[in-house]
Amino acid sequence: AVQLVESGGGSVQAGGSLSxxxxxxxxxxxxxxxxxxxxxxxxxREGIAGISRGGNTIIYADSVKGRFTISQDRSKNTLILxxxxxxxxxxxxxxxxxxxxxxxxxxxxELKAPSYDYWGQGTQVTVSS
Numbered sequence: 846a847v848q849l850v851e852s853g854g855g856s857v858q859a860g861g862s863l864s865x866x867x868x869x870x871x872x873x874x875x876x877x878x879x880x881x882x883x884x885x886x887x888x889x890r891e892g893i894a895g896i897s898r899g900g901n902t903i904i905y906a907d908s909v910k911g912r913f914t915i916s917q918d919r920s921k922n923t924l925i926l927x928x929x930x931x932x933x934x935x936x937x938x939x940x941x942x943x944x945x946x947x948x949x950x951x952x953x954x955e956l957k958a959p960s961y962d963y964w965g966q967g968t969q970v971t972v973s974s
Contacts, residue, residue, distance in 0.1 A: 847872045847963045849924075849941050854968030861931050861972070867924040867941030867965055874924055875899060875917045878944040881926045882958060883937035883970075890940070892956025894926060904955045909935075931972045938967040 849872070853865040865881070880895035893906045894915035903915060914927040924941050942961035944950060954960045 847943070849943060849963055849965035851939060851941055851965040851968040854939060854970045856971045856973065857931055859932055859972055859974050862927070862929045863931065863970060865926040865928065865939055865941075865968060865970075867926075869922050869924070869943065872922075872943055872963065873946075874922050875919045877946045877948075878950045878955065878960070879917075879924050880942050880956060880961060881913075881915060881924075882940045882942055882956075883935075884940070884967075885937040888937075890958050891937075892958065895955040896924070897950070897955075902955075906956060928970070931970075933972045933974045936970060936972045938969055940967045941965045 848870045850868045857863055877898050880892055882890050882892050884890040893909045894913055895904045896915045900917050912930045916925045943963040945962040
């Protein structure tokens with residue numbers, strides 16, 4: 846069965862950095878769309894970064910553009926989210942997600958949760974002011 850396992854979360858002060866990893870098993874990173882989402886208490890799950898098959902197309906939410914970088918480490922079969930200049934409002938549970946292979950992504954839906962079929966359990970990020 847497909848498994849996505851996030852790691853790298855933690856507590857950091859505002860302005861700091863964290864790097865999240867999503868290790869995949871029974872699933873090939875780079876074979877189809879993957880994305881990072883986050884959800885803070887009482888808020889809807891928000892898509893923040895998506896990367897296409899092969900990494901040719903990358904999309905960011907405005908809330909993280911210029912601060913976060915999504916990438917694929919195919920040698921480790923891992924999806925990465927490098928987060929810089931963190932703000933308290935970045936505090937949330939962070940999830941990686943993967944789309945089922947062979948299913949085309951509808952343009953405009955790259956950061957929408959229903960576009961993805963596989964989810965990790967999440968890793969908590971807390972940013973203090």
